[in-house]
Amino acid sequence: NAGVTQTPKFQVLKTGQSMTLQCAQDMNHNSMYWYRQDPGMGLRLIYYSASEGTTDKGEVPNGYNVSRLNKREFSLRLESAAPSQTSVYFCASSASGGNYGYTFGSGTRLTVV
Amino acid sequence: DAKTTQPTSMDCAEGRAANLPCNHSTISGNEYVYWYRQIHSQGPQYIIHGLKNNETNEMASLIITEDRKSSTLILPHATLRDTAVYYCIVRVGGNNAGNMLTFGGGTRLMVKP
Numbered sequence: 312n313a314g315v316t317q318t319p320k321f322q323v324l325k326t327g328q329s330m331t332l333q334c335a336q337d338m339n340h341n342s343m344y345w346y347r348q349d350p351g352m353g354l355r356l357i358y359y360s361a362s363e364g365t366t367d368k369g370e371v372p373n374g375y376n377v378s379r380l381n382k383r384e385f386s387l388r389l390e391s392a393a394p395s396q397t398s399v400y401f402c403a404s405s406a407s408g409g410n411y412g413y414t415f416g417s418g419t420r421l422t423v424v
Numbered sequence: 425d426a427k428t429t430q431p432t433s434m435d436c437a438e439g440r441a442a443n444l445p446c447n448h449s450t451i452s453g454n455e456y457v458y459w460y461r462q463i464h465s466q467g468p469q470y471i472i473h474g475l476k477n478n479e480t481n482e483m484a485s486l487i488i489t490e491d492r493k494s495s496t497l498i499l500p501h502a503t504l505r506d507t508a509v510y511y512c513i514v515r516v517g518g519n520n521a522g523n524m525l526t527f528g529g530g531t532r533l534m535v536k537p
Contacts, residue, residue, distance in 0.1 A: 315467075344525075353511065353527030354468065367522065401467050410519055412458070415467030 313337050315416035317402050323422045324392045332387040332419050334402030342405045343385035344369075344413065345377060347398040354401060360385055392423045428512045433532040436506075442499040444531050446512030449493045456517045457488060458525065459497045461508040468511065468527075471497065475517065502535045509533070 318333045336343065341362045346354040346369075356369030360379040374396060376388045385404075389396060399420050403413040429447040436442040448457065458473040472479055472486045474495075479486045485498040499506055511530040516523040 346527075353529055356524055356526070359522070359524075361520070361522065369524065370526075403467070410456075410517055412470030412473065413460075413468075413525060415469070417467050418465070 315402055315404055315414050317400075317416035317419050319419060320417070321420045323424065324389075325424060326393060328392050329388065329390050330392065331389075332400055332402075332421075333384070334386065334416060335384045336402075336404040336414070337383065338404060338406070338414065339382070340404035340406045340414070341382070343379065344403040344405075345375075345385070345387045346401045346403065347371065347396075348401060348418075349398050357387065357400075389421075392421075394423045397421060397423045428514055428528055430510075430512050430528070430531045432529065433534065435534050435536055436499075436502045438504060438535055438537050439501055442497075442502040442506065442533060442535070444497040444499075444510050444512075444533065445494065446496070447494045448512070448514045451492050451514050452516075454516055454518075455514045457486065457492075457495050458513045458515055459484070459486065460511045460513065460527075461506075462511070462530070463505075463508040471510075502533075504535050504537065507533060507535045 315336045344359040345357040348354045355371050358377040360366045363382045378386045399418045401418050402416045405413045459471040460468040462468045474486045488495045509530040509532050
């Protein structure tokens with residue numbers, strides 16, 4: 312039972328490069344989320360998708376774009392990476408809009424130099 | 425969502441009960457109390473949630489005061505694997521993914537042999 316799978320697990324980018332973080336869940340959840348966590352801090356919501364075909368901004372959306380490719384997959388794209396985007400990125404999913412808890416992936420550790 | 429206040433850190437002896445407090449004095453009637461934990465370098469893990477009644481599951485118990493202004497998460501027999509950061513989060517209930525899960529600083533619980 313895989314749950315939420317994120318790829319890659321680690322990535323180093325140069326300033327200005329672009330990349331896409333991938334997330335897939337196999338629990339038939341409707342809602343998916345992208346969070347970032349900076350060192351010593353709590354998680355902050357970047358974007359979320361309440362259901363297939365919809366996406367909405369969270370607390371810190373600037374510099375990111377997302378795509379809900381289908382019910383299983385939700386990707387996060389950095390078009391022009393900046394050092395301020397160095398962080399650990401977590402994807403999560405939930406049934407019923409999160410009323411009964413989120414399931415998180417293991418994270419992608421991104422460093423922008 | 426209402427803000428929460430948690431101690432920055434706590435210690436607990438292995439095998440003893442760990443009682444983690446949380447204050448949420450401005451909680452609204454439609455807001456639930458959620459607890460998550462994050463073991464080092466991993467994604468957060470859902471533990472338990474409640475509205476006004478005490479709740480228990482296989483992981484923990486949640487005690488909410490009658491006025492709902494504070495709560496306590498109880499790990500009945502703490503093990504070394506319970507060492508983690510514990511987040512108390514207040515969130516509007518219901519099946520709306522836009523009711524965001526907002527993480528604060530949490531309590532760093534250290535279980536000692």
